[in-house]
Amino acid sequence: MLTCTGFAAQTADSPLEKFTFNRRDVGENDVQIEILFCGVCHSDLHTARNEWRDSVFPVIPGHEIVGRVTSVGSGVTNFKPGDKVGVGCLVDSCQTCASCNEGLEQYCDNGFTLTYNSPEKVIGGRTFGGYSDQIVVDKGFVLRIPEGMDLAATAPLLCAGITTYSPLRHWKAGPGKKVGIIGLGGLGHMGVKLAHAMGAYTVLFTTSPSKVADGKRLGADEVVISKDAEEMAKHANSFDLFIDTVAANHDLSPYFALLKREGTMVQVGAPEHPMPIAAFDLIFKRRNFAGSLIGGIPETQEMLDFCAKHGITSDVEIIPIQKVNEAYERMLKSDVKYRFSIDMASLKTAA
Numbered sequence: 001m002l003t004c005t006g007f008a009a010q011t012a013d014s015p016l017e018k019f020t021f022n023r024r025d026v027g028e029n030d031v032q033i034e035i036l037f038c039g040v041c042h043s044d045l046h047t048a049r050n051e052w053r054d055s056v057f058p059v060i061p062g063h064e065i066v067g068r069v070t071s072v073g074s075g076v077t078n079f080k081p082g083d084k085v086g087v088g089c090l091v092d093s094c095q096t097c098a099s100c101n102e103g104l105e106q107y108c109d110n111g112f113t114l115t116y117n118s119p120e121k122v123i124g125g126r127t128f129g130g131y132s133d134q135i136v137v138d139k140g141f142v143l144r145i146p147e148g149m150d151l152a153a154t155a156p157l158l159c160a161g162i163t164t165y166s167p168l169r170h171w172k173a174g175p176g177k178k179v180g181i182i183g184l185g186g187l188g189h190m191g192v193k194l195a196h197a198m199g200a201y202t203v204l205f206t207t208s209p210s211k212v213a214d215g216k217r218l219g220a221d222e223v224v225i226s227k228d229a230e231e232m233a234k235h236a237n238s239f240d241l242f243i244d245t246v247a248a249n250h251d252l253s254p255y256f257a258l259l260k261r262e263g264t265m266v267q268v269g270a271p272e273h274p275m276p277i278a279a280f281d282l283i284f285k286r287r288n289f290a291g292s293l294i295g296g297i298p299e300t301q302e303m304l305d306f307c308a309k310h311g312i313t314s315d316v317e318i319i320p321i322q323k324v325n326e327a328y329e330r331m332l333k334s335d336v337k338y339r340f341s342i343d344m345a346s347l348k349t350a351a
Ligand code: NAP
Pocket: 040, 041, 042, 043, 044, 046, 159, 160, 163, 182, 183, 184, 185, 186, 187, 188, 205, 206, 207, 208, 211, 245, 246, 247, 248, 249, 250, 267, 268, 269, 270, 271, 292, 293, 294, 331, 332, 334, 336, 338
């Protein structure tokens, strides 16, 4: 087994601290990766604090991983040492069900393996994520980072990027469509950039007046302060699609009123508690309410290539691992522009 170092939460109310743990040896179809950068997703915080009630401790979060291949198993021909690669939220799936056969591993009928807090199939225990020095991943779940991309700013594409790209593609965001992105955090700022690059008329909804200028700079055609009822009313019955990225419980009703006939509200944010929906918000105008989970491996590669072609990466604040607990507190105050990316070299000097 490989001896690895990372930052773990030992309980739901303890800060993340340095932790030594084991990973499986590199198997025939495995790729061993030295982790260079890892983005900080709000899901990491939800899991470290057991807000979804399914965490098994210790938890090492991190599923926006970019690194360098250090070795490969004998059955791996598509990656070699030195390659720049990424790992997102998934590290395995059944590979036989209808969803896996369509490259939609995130909807695997027999249960996928998440990058952290999932059962580890080879050595038992749980999977441990990217707040660590290295990771061993099946070759089918390793992504290729296009040449020339900034690695720190590319890491967040592996979750925030694909989670917004996938529903934008599925619900056909593009020219002639009016798309609303709700919340300007990690997911939201990628949603704005991607919807704009796809050619949709893009409107950002934010609770933070201080983010208006940034919203426009990132590609929004308009920015609406969601607490301003008058501004909201100007957009009544006009949207084809909403992507709701908000991490906290909030009232959905004001947004339904802005969807046009047969428009769709897609929930990607995953607040701790259920959110009520008024039947009439859907009944009138035959509106749709949907959810969307990250994206499959082929679509994640497609998203990375799309981002390389359009010059898109995440706006990141690079931090050492020692600052991760502080980063969590800042994320809760919506004080991040717009993703923390951990420089994993800092792990070597962490106490
Ligand atoms: P984040 O960076 O913290 O951004 C969330 C944004 O939501 C904030 O920046 C803020 O934007 C808005 N917000 C926060 N509290 C709010 C409140 N009380 N009322 C209204 N708006 C509020 O989080 P993230 O990393 O983008 O993740 C967002 C959510 O998506 C999390 O729940 C995460 O677990 C989930 N997620 C889901 C998937 C999936 O596959 N479906 C994948 C990854 C993450 P403004 O300041 O602009 O209002």
